[in-house]
Amino acid sequence: MLGVVPLTESFVQDLKITPREGGYARGQEGLEQILYAALNILVEQGSKALTLRRIASECGMKAGNLAYYFPSKEELLRELLNAIISSYEEPFDRIVHDPSESAEKRLENLVVLILDDITTKKTTRVFPELWAMTNHDPFVQERVNELYQRARVAILELIEEINPALPPDEREIVALFISASMEGMTIFAGHEKPWCEQMPAIERVAVKSFLHVIHTLKPGEIRASTDA
Amino acid sequence: MLGVVPLTESFVQDLKITPREGGYARGQEGLEQILYAALNILVEQGSKALTLRRIASECGMKAGNLAYYFPSKEELLRELLNAIISSYEEPFDRIVHDPSESAEKRLENLVVLILDDITTKKTTRVFPELWAMTNHDPFVQERVNELYQRARVAILELIEEINPALPPDEREIVALFISASMEGMTIFAGHEKPWCEQMPAIERVAVKSFLHVIHTLKPGEIRASTDA
Amino acid sequence: MLGVVPLTESFVQDLKITPREGGYARGQEGLEQILYAALNILVEQGSKALTLRRIASECGMKAGNLAYYFPSKEELLRELLNAIISSYEEPFDRIVHDPSESAEKRLENLVVLILDDITTKKTTRVFPELWAMTNHDPFVQERVNELYQRARVAILELIEEINPALPPDEREIVALFISASMEGMTIFAGHEKPWCEQMPAIERVAVKSFLHVIHTLKPGEIRASTDA
């Protein structure tokens, strides 16, 4: 009952829960409640505290009843992961394909979107947990890779528009560099992190730096040199 | 079976274990064995698998005997964290203060050191766990902050040498941006990650990009503008 | 094997278990089973043997299931203590306020009730445990004090009826003396103690002695004298 308040004011929604198969499922309501409760515990108390008992009690149920919705804890976590990842699908596309802005402005908008999202409690708390899981759970790894793949494709398109001379393989590296630079900010300037107040300045450095690399990188410049 | 095989070929050593009280080693052997076993499990199986029983069995002990070395699991984990963090102290200093190299070359060396370390299994696996813990464990938070603080100070000194005109507050933001950009690579180009083969090219982009920002950033440029 | 056989033939019942919340019994059955099992172990094997595993196995459960009924061992022990103490409430009142008997006869009845109860296995075994706990557990101390307080008030009322001339403070001392004299019998004439066969004779000495003190004590006689 508690803890189902929205976790963030970002315009990335907390969870995007896709209704289950079989028409208008009846348990949809309880199902969402459970996923929000799980997310809330993960955010507020960390993965060690994410037990079925706690999830159940957070939404006023008894633990046994979770079995009605999810066959196992693992399944619950997978649906939670899906819902988290899905929530990022739409905003990326919207910004990247905004026809009213220049490519550079659209890149700037994307950077700001991502870095602002990073300062939300949900993102700051959840993503490090996901990165950690990634190393030992192939399912998590795949879904997280998917998410970043989508982000990178968005960045890639913008790079191509801004500097069409850059060959695809180098474009990829630059997109990766940009994406990684932003993700790395989570642990320094995320929610309640020491640098979170400086995020606006950080965003300006990031945008400036990213645009410069895109503009000035000469084809072949970052290919393996002959050691000289 | 013992799991005390070296985890990395990086010249950042796995653990820097400072002997306990006095000079004469007291159970130092078993103590190191335990910490290496704990690190190994953390790396290979993740924090959820890091139980006292598993640590003990990994070094051929029974669980009860761990209590002889560490009063509690928490204490064991703290000493492990200290040992991990301490292992970075010396390499940073060595590279940053190398008198035979220019400031730019030293920055490049530092970037390569850090990004190469990121590709080691130990770093790729352990740091995301630490980042996750950071959000709910003040002790981990403090120690991890300390580590990054040290890294940032090193970068800061090099920035000052390279572009003395940059005011301190902007220098700080740039150093943070550089550090975060590198850490973010962990999840993309770390050990067994999809981009790990591209790390050399990534390093070149990173060095180029970092040096450019340092060189070209004009004082005041990233301060909050009046929106115009 | 179940150990839920009645422990005593006294008309002080073994436990007075007050139903939990609301009217409709909720697991009341298992709850009582557990408390009786715990009492039984305490009586038969002593407090050192009173472990959750043993309690559980005594009532055919597994240890983990106890957590369903009691949040902690401490809570279980507290409810057990409450049930033990509560079992004395009603018999005391009944005897002391019996309108068909003289005050002296009622005192005699009370003495016999208490001393007979002392010869039951339950009382002989449990109370010394409680006395020992009393010294290091404030909760036990409080509840045991409450019980004796109630007994003392009962005695006090009878003393007042028998010898109204005795001032309250001396009455209190006499009531205490009477109560303590009886409790002390536990270790000598309790269940299977060397003198348990002599309890009837002991009761006669006790009644005689108590009545005499009440009758003959002159006001001021036991106040601190000037050593003369």
Added chain:
Amino acid sequence: MLGVVPLTESFVQDLKITPREGGYARGQEGLEQILYAALNILVEQGSKALTLRRIASECGMKAGNLAYYFPSKEELLRELLNAIISSYEEPFDRIVHDPSESAEKRLENLVVLILDDITTKKTTRVFPELWAMTNHDPFVQERVNELYQRARVAILELIEEINPALPPDEREIVALFISASMEGMTIFAGHEKPWCEQMPAIERVAVKSFLHVIHTLKPGEIRASTDA
């Protein structure tokens, strides 16, 4: 090293440790240290806290070393019990056989001795533990019975002197009643118990009551009557 301060100001000494066989044993010193430490823990923290580790640490040893002095914990506790019981041997005899006092005065002295001892921390804390052990440990039962037997014999002698007309079996009951009355005070007027300040008044009631019973009991009066 700590905790070997005397526990009481009673003139019953805390422990009477009889040197071990084999001439002037060398470990006598450490042995006494250990027993005092054990007593101290039993008194201050109760039997649940009486572990070998704590005993050892209280006298600056490691747990393993206790095995040098005592083959097992049980043996240690038995020697402790012996030392406690032995400490009461001498004072009883001294008072009861004091040739300079009347029998009545000697009884009074004995009552005061015992009741004063009861108010010491050591006695208040240790004896309830012994009573509890008595119910499940035949060795403790035997030794404690011995102690009370000795006390009762002392009382018995005085009763005989005071009222030689009383037949032996009734004399025994009266002696038992007197002894039990006093022991019962432990839980009410012992160290830090609610009535401990009233002990002097209690002693006066006790002496008066005991003497009266001895004086006025008529032979046969407490034998089983024909129910009339």
Added chain:
DNA sequence: AATGAATGAGCGTTCATTCAT
């Protein structure tokens, strides 16, 4: 759709004990 009741495994921890040194 939900609860009550139970299980079995595993957790961190404490304990008495052993034994080589």
Added chain:
DNA sequence: TATGAATGAACGCTCATTCAT
């Protein structure tokens, strides 16, 4: 005498899971 190091058993407790109702 004493310590260092280890063991095996047990402790209170938590967990995901199961299943009849």
